[in-house]
Amino acid sequence: MTDTAAIISVKNLIKQFGRFAALRGVSAEFSAGRFYVILGDNGAGKTTLLRALAGLAHPTRGEVSILGKSPHQACCDVGYMAHPSLLYDEMSGMENLKYFARLYGISGDEPCRQAIRSVRLDPALARPVGQYSQGMRQRMSLARAILHDPRILFLDEPFSNVDVHSAQEMVGLLKGMRDAGKTIFVVTHQAALLEGVADEFIWMQTGQIVDRTASFAQPAAGAPQP
Amino acid sequence: MNSLWPITLASLAKDIRLEWRSKDAINSMLFFSLLVVVIFSFSFDPTAEESREIAGGLVWVAFLFSAIVALNQTWARELRNQVLDAYRVSPAPANALFLSKAFGNFILVTLLEAVMAPLFMVFYNLRVLGAAWELIPVGILGTWALVASGTFFAAMSIRTRMREVMLPLILFPLSIPAIQSMVEATRIILSGDGNPRFWIVLLLTYDVVFTTACLALFETVLQAE
Numbered sequence: 116m117t118d119t120a121a122i123i124s125v126k127n128l129i130k131q132f133g134r135f136a137a138l139r140g141v142s143a144e145f146s147a148g149r150f151y152v153i154l155g156d157n158g159a160g161k162t163t164l165l166r167a168l169a170g171l172a173h174p175t176r177g178e179v180s181i182l183g184k185s186p187h188q189a190c191c192d193v194g195y196m197a198h199p200s201l202l203y204d205e206m207s208g209m210e211n212l213k214y215f216a217r218l219y220g221i222s223g224d225e226p227c228r229q230a231i232r233s234v235r236l237d238p239a240l241a242r243p244v245g246q247y248s249q250g251m252r253q254r255m256s257l258a259r260a261i262l263h264d265p266r267i268l269f270l271d272e273p274f275s276n277v278d279v280h281s282a283q284e285m286v287g288l289l290k291g292m293r294d295a296g297k298t299i300f301v302v303t304h305q306a307a308l309l310e311g312v313a314d315e316f317i318w319m320q321t322g323q324i325v326d327r328t329a330s331f332a333q334p335a336a337g338a339p340q341p
Numbered sequence: 342m343n344s345l346w347p348i349t350l351a352s353l354a355k356d357i358r359l360e361w362r363s364k365d366a367i368n369s370m371l372f373f374s375l376l377v378v379v380i381f382s383f384s385f386d387p388t389a390e391e392s393r394e395i396a397g398g399l400v401w402v403a404f405l406f407s408a409i410v411a412l413n414q415t416w417a418r419e420l421r422n423q424v425l426d427a428y429r430v431s432p433a434p435a436n437a438l439f440l441s442k443a444f445g446n447f448i449l450v451t452l453l454e455a456v457m458a459p460l461f462m463v464f465y466n467l468r469v470l471g472a473a474w475e476l477i478p479v480g481i482l483g484t485w486a487l488v489a490s491g492t493f494f495a496a497m498s499i500r501t502r503m504r505e506v507m508l509p510l511i512l513f514p515l516s517i518p519a520i521q522s523m524v525e526a527t528r529i530i531l532s533g534d535g536n537p538r539f540w541i542v543l544l545l546t547y548d549v550v551f552t553t554a555c556l557a558l559f560e561t562v563l564q565a566e
Contacts, residue, residue, distance in 0.1 A: 169430055172566060190432050201427040203355070203418070205362045217351035218431040259427065 122147040122267070122298060123168065128177035130163050130322075137163040139322035140177070145300075147266070150293040152309050152331075153302045155319035161302040162198075162271055164319070168300070169195040169269045181267065189267075191219065194260035198272040200252045201259060204245030208255045209238050212262055219263040230258040234288060250281030257285065267298045274305045282308055306331050345440070348433045352441030357448070359418060366414040366449055370407040374457050377403040382464040392465040397527030400461050401483065401520060404454060408487045409512075411449045412495040413505050415442050420499060428563075435560035439492065443555075446488040454480060470533030479526045479537065482544040486519035489548065493555040496562050519547045 121144035130138040138160045145151060153161045166172035167179055170186030170193075181189035195201075202211045212227035221227075228238040234254040244252060253273055260268060270289075274282040282305065290312045293299050301309065306316065310331045318326040360366055381399055385391075419425040428438060461467065469476070491512055498507040526540035 171426055171429060173564070190430055193430065195426070195430045197423055197426060199423040201424055202422055203359060203424060204422065205359050206355075210358070214351060214355045215427060215431070217348060218428065218433040220432075 120147060121145060122182055124180045125164075125168070126178050126180075128164070128167060128179065129175045130160075130167060130172055131175045136322055138167065138174075141322070141324055142177075143317075143324055143327075145298065147298050148293065148296050149314040150289070150299045150309075150312060151301070151315050151317055152306055152313040153300060153317045153319060154304075154306050158321075159319040160322040161319050163322075165269050165271050165300060165302050169193060171195070191263060192266045194263070194265035194268045196256050196260040196268070196270045196273060198275060200244065200256045202244045202252070202256060205243050207241050207243055208236060208247075208258070209240070211244060211255070212259060215259050216262055221263060226262065230262045231255070233261065234258045235284065249276045250278060250284075253277055253281070254285065254288075257288065261292070265297070268292065268300065270299065270301045272303060273301060274303055274308060286312055345434050345437050348437035349440045349444070352438055353444050356415070356418075356441060356445040360445070360449070366411040367452065369410045369414075370449065370453050371456065373410060374403050374407040374453055375460070377406065378457065378460055378464050387465070389466050389468070392467055393470070393531040394528060396461060396465050396467055396531055397524045399465075400458070400527065401523045403457065403461075404450060404484075405487060405513075405516070405520065407453055408446070408450050408491060409509055411446050412488070412491040412512075413508060415446060415492065416495050416499045425563075435563045436556050438563065439496070439555060439559040442496075443485075443489050443492040446492055447484055450484050450488055451480075454484065467531060469531055471530040471537070473530070475530045475537055475541070476527065478541055479523060479530065479544070482541065482548055483519065483523035483526075485548050486523070486544060486551065487516065489555055490515060490519075490551045493551075493559065493562070496559070500565070519544060522547065 123145040125141055125143045128138050128141040129136065141160070141164060153164065155161050163172055167174055168181070168186060170190060179186055182192055186193070202208075206214070208231055209224070209227060212230060213224065216222070216227055231238040234257050236251060236254055236258065244255060247255065257270070257273065260270070273285055277285070286308050289299055289301070301313070303309070313331075314329070316328045316331055317324055318328070385395070387395060419428070491508070494511045494515075495508050498504040498511065501507050522540040522544040526537040526544065529535045529537040529540070
């Protein structure tokens with residue numbers, strides 16, 4: 116079920132790295148239970164926006180509000196998956212998840228097993244994550260992000276270096292999560308995979324949101340900012 | 342509610358497991374420390390009396406240089422695959438991470454000291470003339486002084502280029518009061534010449550001040566970009 120009230124609000128967000136402005140006054144509101152895809156060329160500010168939403172990049176100016184709280188206060192409601200796996204290569208998937216579960220105050224093995232099963236991996240797999248294929252690593256990384264059952268997911272390039280079959284499998288998983296009521300943000304260069312699944316495509320250019328479309332159709336050059 | 346100690350213990354257990362599997366830090370530390378002992382023993386040919394005077398300095402310099410290896414390794418693990426970001430987005434307290442890293446380094450450096458101290462005694466023909474038990478508080482307080490401030494400054498330097506060089510540049514000057522206390526206390530105990538209490542209290546003071554400061558500032562260091 117989709118709740119149309121805005122759960123994330125971004126006001127005049129500016130993020131500078133030295134003299135380079137990665138975000139130039141981004142303002143937007145995002146509703147609950149929707150699947151957003153953030154698109155744009157390299158350097159458009161997609162990853163910086165996602166990191167600012169997750170609380171990993173501190174805005175130079177402007178503010179981010181998630182469920183009426185700061186990103187840091189809302190951390191239990193947020194799951195974050197980056198391009199790197201955010202997992203220890205020397206430990207198995209289960210060992211990794213058991214450690215991260217403790218950070219969220221989750222005890223016992225069952226929630227970890229459940230998270231691993233939900234991304235269609237085997238919790239009994241004893242191999243260290245460093246020996247996983249890229250597709251398996253991405254799925255285990257997704258399991259880590261959903262371990263504490265967050266309401267909002269921020270996923271940065273979840274399909275990169277993943278074969279088409281694994282990517283489609285991941286898209287199916289994400290669709291299921293959105294249908295279960297989670298709000299999902301995906302930064303990707305493979306937006307075609309998400310056509311028909313995503314609710315909204317957010318187009319970024321030089322640190323600004325230049326368009327928001329319901330389908331994967333490139334906006335006209337010079338399109339006004341919403 | 343995530344409390345400090347369960348997460349500290351979970352992070353410490355994870356670090357010990359990773360070190361047990363890779364043995365990255367302990368092998369390098371042992372090898373480096375052994376080299377220092379052997380090279381110094383060939384470079385100088387001191388009498389037993391001279392050994393007691395210089396051994397305090399040699400032993401702590403060897404441990405300090407070896408500890409740098411562990412300190413750099415501690416945070417390098419968290420940078421691989423950007424795992425540190427997973428900690429930063431979690432509700433876990435920043436100080437739990439700092440304490441687990443400091444305890445982990447303390448265990449590693451203490452293990453190193455336990456292996457290397459007898460070798461030092463043999464290579465330098467040392468015999469303790471003072472109260473030998475006093476070496477225990479000096480060892481514990483001295484090791485904590487190295488690892489607490491070292492863990493903090495290693496965290497500060499992880500995002501800098503040439504971080505392996507940056508850490509000693511920041512750590513060594515700030516550790517001078519602690520190093521002087523360790524060296525003097527060890528020299529006094531080995532030679533039996535005087536009372537090391539002043540230096541032990543100074544070391545304790547250094548530990549309390551630096552541990553408090555590190556705990557107060559670590560969240561800022563962890564959340565820095």
